[in-house]
Amino acid sequence: MATTNSSSPDPLLLFRQSIAAGGQPTPTTSPDSDEEVPLSKATHLIFLHPTRVSIPIDTQTRFLSAEGKQVGLRSIYFTWINRDITIPAYNSAAEKLNNELEGNKEAVHSCSFVERLNLVTWLEGAGDETEFIKPIGGGPGGKGGQGLIKKGGEGGEFGGGRSGRGGKGTLDPRLAQIYEGERRMGDRNSVLRGIKPTDFSHIRKLAAQFMTRKPGHHSSSAPGGAPSSSNPITNNPSLPINPKQVRRPDPIILLSPSASSILRMSNAKQFLEGGRYSPPENIVPPPTMLNVSRLIKEMDPNRPIRFILVETPEQFKPEYWNRVVAVFTTGQAWQFKSYKWPNPTELFKHVQGVYLGWRGEQPPESVRGFGHKVLCCSVEKWRDPTQPGAEQSRWRDREVVEGIWKAIEGNMRAKGWKRDAAPKEI
Template identity: 45%
Template structure:
């Protein structure tokens, strides 16, 4: 029976990888010369050798023999065969289960036959290498069988410096000629350029789109009703007036305030957030896409000659005043309505007569249809316009100009000028 030696053919890792590929797992034994069934160890903590079998010979390797697997987490320590084989046996365990299994084996073995706890990345690399999923020389932690450890360390240093754009310093490339040395360095640079850089948890959990979850506050208010009734007066006041994080930014110093247009949140409104910008800025009406998700805040620009003939004004479009601060109401210049008074229940001015005394009301309906009685009753404070039904959209521009003419006139009457609201 052959015993372990230092030749590459008897390398413990190579033997274990070959036995796994051949579906002939090694057998833990309590003696290097196992000839009886009683020599087979029932527990890895009691075993002293691994017996590798093939068609022609049997090779026993001591479980305490060091392997070419270097663990940075264990202080760049060469891991013994027992720890490597234990990792392979428990390859399907989670991180917590693996730690518990390691502690249980070490407690059973005492001072002799303990295993080293490998971190998750080391386990992943080792198992993939043993399965043959990575090449012989592709493991991050396994030293090449025909290269010294110093050469491996030099290659790792080359990877770090090449990624930072610095010159690679070879400690022991095995090449004395300067030209060959430079050629080896260039080859390493090309290799490490192809590596995929892994992100940490901060980059993985960050998206490219900022999400606004302020709408959740409206739905959660109903769940606080019962608890608010039993809460102290100070808590009830806080629940009644929750702190808002406005999505409409106050104007910066020395910057003109942006006028605000409120749209109707009603599903029957012809002008809603999905099609408002196309209608008001491009003069083309399209049916609102109710299946798509859209933001609750839009911006558009419009030149109003009587306000500022040189610089277009930037308008803010929203369909709810939930995120308003008190001073935002002075910037509201128009309110689109369908004639339903419930739209104004959260407004500063809830009575339609008072509301349309401060801002312009805009009703957009289909041409030829009868105006709602409520819109008629609100009088001249509401501008009513009609859109053509069907696919003929050539009059949309005319309707949009009429709307903007009404908004411009109301803004001028409210005191809007070149520098903003006076």
């Protein structure tokens, strides 16, 4: 089993750079070969961005599983190339690959739903913070190499005001590791607190009985008769001494898995993010989740909020339901059987409902019976773009999308979504 050392480039950082440059590594049978081979027979991965680098495929990476075990480079590559398949198909592919591997090779780690989501998001550059990636040089979790990659796939260039081999504005991966290992100077508070901040809030509860003002006791006065300032801890016992910053989870939107739905995983991103409707495509297998971004100025005027789109809650943990902000429905009751609230009337008391149909057609009777918490909207029927005037009817799509987002944002504000916090219960 190979491990990374101080003289070798970081495999995860190289992987992310290759994706940002519009490519991905190639599995080969030797460090000098460029011929791609099946993953079960590969011994090395060849990276071409920013320079050609060969790394043994059984090298352990900084990605840690939920059990705290290091995940090998073969498992990282396997998860990336199978990022769009369903979870049952992914598990079957992992089992098949493990059967093909020889006995002296490490088995592929089958990532869970959360591990897979975090890994793919980090490799794509859509997120810089994840609890599953061990930092380089002791920085915050998951930020190893953060800020070194220019998003958007611009040739794998680096920023940060440093330059090295490879030309102006670029940084050698080895130098990137060295810079990440630099000792960062802290201020007085960070030095005194040590490596891990200590929470002394329990001391406040013990001291409260001694600091309570007794009858007939007068507070000391400052010179000139002005009363001294009161203790802020006594005045506000709920004030935390050392609040911990918690990253806000991404809100979730559930789409209808019905074949009659005109909004599916294949066309939802273009519609909700681009403001243009196109018919769903028959993709086999369809993606299990998507990410769409939306700038909500009332919550965070500087950064778009990322929404996760899924069709089924089969992989949900109980706390995931507090992150659901909208449910798209066609009115079919079987859609809600596996939901936390299988009764549609009860469901739409907690979550914003959306029905999307064709303009000129009435919503189904079942949808109208769900109540006012289900937004009914419609788009123009799809016409072949080659037909005269087909494109002229699509200008209303953006208006419909903005109406949907307005309803979702209003429900989020009512439930307590903020720039850095999500509701504990909806």
